[in-house]
Amino acid sequence: MAKIAGWGGRLCLLVFALLVGYSLVLSSDNFVDNPFGRSTSVYGQYLAARHAGANQDFSTATDYYGEILKQDSEKEALLKEIMRFTLSNGNVEESISFARRVHAVDSKDALSLIILSAEQIKEGYPARALTYFDTVEGQPTQFLAHLGSAWALWDKGAVDEALTHLEKPQSASLYSSLQRFHRALMLDLSGRSDVADKVFSSLVQQADNLSPRVVQAYGIFLEREGRTEEARALYEKFLKTYPNYIPVIVALAQVDESSPSHLVRNGREGYAEILYGWGNLLILNQDLNGALLNFRLALYMRTTMTIAVVKMGEVYENLERWPEAITVLDGIEPDNDFYYSAQIQSGNSLNEEGNIEGAVARLKNLQNLFPDRRETYRVLGDIYREHNRYDEAEEQYSQSLAIGGVAEPSDWPLYYARAIAYERTGQWMKAEQDLKQALVLSDRHPLILNYLGYSWIDQGMHLEEGLDMLKEALERWPYDGFITDSVGWAWYRLGDYNQAVEYLERAVALEPGDPVINDHLGDALWRVGRHIEARYQWRHALNSEPEEDRVKPIKKKIIMGLVGVDIDEEAKAAFYDVQ
Numbered sequence: 035m036a037k038i039a040g041w042g043g044r045l046c047l048l049v050f051a052l053l054v055g056y057s058l059v060l061s062s063d064n065f066v067d068n069p070f071g072r073s074t075s076v077y078g079q080y081l082a083a084r085h086a087g088a089n090q091d092f093s094t095a096t097d098y099y100g101e102i103l104k105q106d107s108e109k110e111a112l113l114k115e116i117m118r119f120t121l122s123n124g125n126v127e128e129s130i131s132f133a134r135r136v137h138a139v140d141s142k143d144a145l146s147l148i149i150l151s152a153e154q155i156k157e158g159y160p161a162r163a164l165t166y167f168d169t170v171e172g173q174p175t176q177f178l179a180h181l182g183s184a185w186a187l188w189d190k191g192a193v194d195e196a197l198t199h200l201e202k203p204q205s206a207s208l209y210s211s212l213q214r215f216h217r218a219l220m221l222d223l224s225g226r227s228d229v230a231d232k233v234f235s236s237l238v239q240q241a242d243n244l245s246p247r248v249v250q251a252y253g254i255f256l257e258r259e260g261r262t263e264e265a266r267a268l269y270e271k272f273l274k275t276y277p278n279y280i281p282v283i284v285a286l287a288q289v290d291e292s293s294p295s296h297l298v299r300n301g302r303e304g305y306a307e308i309l310y311g312w313g314n315l316l317i318l319n320q321d322l323n324g325a326l327l328n329f330r331l332a333l334y335m336r337t338t339m340t341i342a343v344v345k346m347g348e349v350y351e352n353l354e355r356w357p358e359a360i361t362v363l364d365g366i367e368p369d370n371d372f373y374y375s376a377q378i379q380s381g382n383s384l385n386e387e388g389n390i391e392g393a394v395a396r397l398k399n400l401q402n403l404f405p406d407r408r409e410t411y412r413v414l415g416d417i418y419r420e421h422n423r424y425d426e427a428e429e430q431y432s433q434s435l436a437i438g439g440v441a442e443p444s445d446w447p448l449y450y451a452r453a454i455a456y457e458r459t460g461q462w463m464k465a466e467q468d469l470k471q472a473l474v475l476s477d478r479h480p481l482i483l484n485y486l487g488y489s490w491i492d493q494g495m496h497l498e499e500g501l502d503m504l505k506e507a508l509e510r511w512p513y514d515g516f517i518t519d520s521v522g523w524a525w526y527r528l529g530d531y532n533q534a535v536e537y538l539e540r541a542v543a544l545e546p547g548d549p550v551i552n553d554h555l556g557d558a559l560w561r562v563g564r565h566i567e568a569r570y571q572w573r574h575a576l577n578s579e580p581e582e583d584r585v586k587p588i589k590k591k592i593i594m595g596l597v598g599v600d601i602d603e604e605a606k607a608a609f610y611d612v613q
Contacts, residue, residue, distance in 0.1 A: 110136070110139050110140060113132055113135050113136045113139065114136055114140075114143065114145070114146075116132055117129050117132035117133050117135075117136055117145065117146060117149070118145065118327065120132060121149065121327050121330050121331070122323065122326050122327060122330065124330055126330060126331070126334040129149060130149055130150065130153050132146075133145070133146040133149040133150050133153075134146075134150065137150060141169060142169065142171055144170055144171075144172065144175040145327070147166045147167070147169055147170050147179070148170075148175065148178065148179070148182075148331070149331065150166050151163040151166040151167050151179070151182055151186075151305075152305060152309070152331050152334060152335055154166065154186075155182075155185070155186055155189065155301055155302050155305050155335070156302055156334065156335055158189075160186040160187070160188075160189035160190045160301060161186075161190060163182070163183075163186040164183055164186045164187070164190075166179075167179040167180075167182050167183040167186065168183070174209075177204075177209050177212075178308060178312055180199075180202075180213075181200075181212065181213065181216055181308045182305050182308055183199060184196045184197075184199045184200050184216060184217075184220070184304075185216075185301035185302075185304035185305050185308070186301055186305075187199060188220060188223075188300070188301045188304065189300060189301030189302070193220070193224050196220060197217060197220055197221065197224070200213050200214075200216060200217040200220065201217070208315075211237065212311065214233055214236070214237060215237060215245070215247070215248055215251075215311075216304065216307070216308070217233060218230050218233035218234045218237065218251065218252075219251060219296075219297065219298045219304065219307070220304075221233060222234075222251070222255050222296060223296055223298065223299065227255075227259060230255060231255070231259075234248070234251065234252040234255060235252070237252070238252055238268070244271070244272050244275070244276075246272070246276065246279050246281070246282060247297070247307070247310075247311065249268060249269070249272045249282055250281050250282060250285065250297055251296075251297040251298075252268060253265045253268050253269055253282070253285055254285070254294045254295070254296065254297055256268065257289060257293060257294055258293050258294065262289055262290060265285075265289055266286065266289050269282050269285055269286040269289065270286065273286065277444075278375070280341075280371055280372055280375055281341065281371070284371050302335055302336065303335070303336050305335055306331075306332045306333075306335035306336035306339055306342075307332075309328045309329070309331045309332035309335065310328070310329065310332040310339065310341070310342050310345075312328045313325040313326075313327075313328030313329045313332065313342070313345060314345070316328060317345075317349070322349050322352055322353055323353075325345070325349055326346060326349050326350075329342045329343075329345050329346045329349070330346070333346075340366060340370055340371075340372045341372065343362060343363070343365060343366055343372070343376075344363070344366075344372050344375065344376060344379070346362050347359045347362045347363040347376065347379050347380075347383075348379070350362060350383075351379065351382070351383060351386075354386070356383045356384070356386050356387035357387065359379070359380070359383040360380050360383045360384060360387075363376040363377070363379050363380040363383070364376075364380060368403075374400065374404055374407060377396060377397075377400050378397075378400070378409060378410065378413055380396060381393045381396045381397045381400070381413060381414075381417075382413065382417075384396060385417050385420070390417065390421060393417055394414065394417065394418075397410055397413060397414040397417070398414070401414075406437055407437075408433075408434040408435075408437040408438055409434075411430045411431070411433045411434035411437070412430070412431065412434045412448060412451075414430045415427045415428075415429075415430030415431040415434065415451060415452075415455075416451065418430060419451060419454065419455055422458075424454075424455040424458040424459045425455075425459055427451070427452075427455040428452055428455035428456060428459065431448055431451055431452035431455065432452065434448055435448055435449070435452070441471065441475060442475070443475045443476070443477075445475060446471075446472040446475035446476035446479065446482070447472075449468045449469070449471045449472035449475065450468070450469070450472040450476075450479075450481065450482055450485070452468050453465040453466075453468035453469045453472065453485070454485070456468060457489070462489075462493075465489075466486070466489075469482055469485060469486040469489075470486070473486065478506070480506075480507040480508075480510045480511045480514070480517060481507075483503040483504065483506050483507035483510075484503075484504060484507045484516075484517045484520050486500070486503060487499075487500040487501065487502070487503030487504040487507065487520070487524070488500065488504060488520045488523070488524060490503075491504075491524045491527055491528065492527060497528065500524070501521075501524055501528070504517070504520055504521045504524050505521065507520075508521050513544060514544070515541045515542075515543075515544030515545030515548065515551060516541070516545065516548075516551070518537055518538075518540050518541035518544060519537075519538060519541040519545070519548075519550070519551045519554060521537045522534045522535075522536070522537030522538035522540075522541055522554065522555075522558065523538070523554050525537060526538075526554070526557065526558050526561070531558055531561040531562045532562060534558040534561075535555070535558045535559060535562055535564075538551065538554050538555040538558050539555060541554075541555070542555050542571075547578050548578065549575040549576070549578040549579065549580035549581075549584065549588075550575075550580070550584075552571045552572075552574045552575035552578060553571070553572060553575040553580070553584070553588060555571045556568045556569070556570075556571035556572040556575060556591065557591075557596065559571060560591075560595055560596050561596070565595065568591075568595070569591075569592055569595075572588050572591050572592045573592060575588055576588050576589065576592070
């Protein structure tokens, strides 16, 4: 799941504990097996709807539930399900209609209350929204309603009451941080700059990981106050950790050019900010469906909140719903700051769904529009490399590195990827040069130690240094089955079959389902005379769905052992495929 900076990695367990109740509100797993008694045809549609929902096919699920409702229009469980799926599918107005029906039969249903309160705030009826918020029971949804109530009070004109509302003590640090953030937004909006500054500053100073929305809001505040150098320093500090966060990149580029407006300007936008933030917290909790609901509602409240569209695209990608991800991301217009990153995401989704040429065409078009943006070349290179088009991959990586100019530590993955492309096209000297450069830039990353060390041993050169590199890689990543396999296979290549067996058995224990590692262990076992065990490992490798070109050699070994099998060439190809 594409990720965005949150309130700090160590809060993940707290997030899980706080949000599990909210996740249950959104769950579809709490209904009896057949709520339709003897109506088998309706039950079949119900099962089909449940199946579609379990596979995140929200459009199909909505259609099935719609058909069921024509025959059983007031079944409470069905109303809740279709309310949820229509919202997930982006039919917010329709979900509001179902929320009213759910509320009529269950006035305490949390999701319907959140939806209806959003409608009332958007339509300019904050007092009605407060009525819904006051009805919400149970954490953590009650805390979301607590924040929403403050913005509803703001829209009522009760500014002091809203601010007082956000001073209530919160037992959980996560709640306290979110409440302080929204209080800072209100203080800024109400012109109480001195107090807003103190709250924003405390949020920035106390956070283990800077929240991107806090950085945005505080940076905007500093710029409006004429403290542009402080804003610049804040943006630069944030981008050192999160270099690809578009709003802060744009803010830094424009820091001397204009006086930006507030991040949040009214109660409607304040509630949208709550929903967007809550969606990100649900992503931390791995509740992707719940996150999607929040992003849909946030966009309903604030249609220009493009960052919520980007996050929806990421959610669909993590759910492996590639067509939906592409559709959502393609809705971002070319003049939007997020257009470039959205097209990168969309190109990746096209590749994932199997439309390789579509992905290539999209990324090449992006290169024409943004010839100096090196990320496009890197992504296209990765796609070419994934599909064994190494010459084209090398060309893309080279262009990306040329645009970057002087090599930086962050460039090591590009050198590593290009080295693989060079090696696979028979250009070892260039590959070796790139691997050495990547080794320096990465501070001896285990992946590079593994690749370069094994390659040297495989070619019968720098044997001692190559083995030392593999051992170093394993010391740094001791539980990596593939690096353990490399060490074992290096000993095999050096003729120490007993050492090879020791490491390869450990590698199989770490990666029991990998066909290449099992195949390697079979070869080593055969060499030490353990022929029955060797055939067992080869059979296990064959049953583990090896690459097509590996099937015939493995079958031959099962029948004949290692007699007449070119192990060297087979092993070399297998190693580089694993990389």
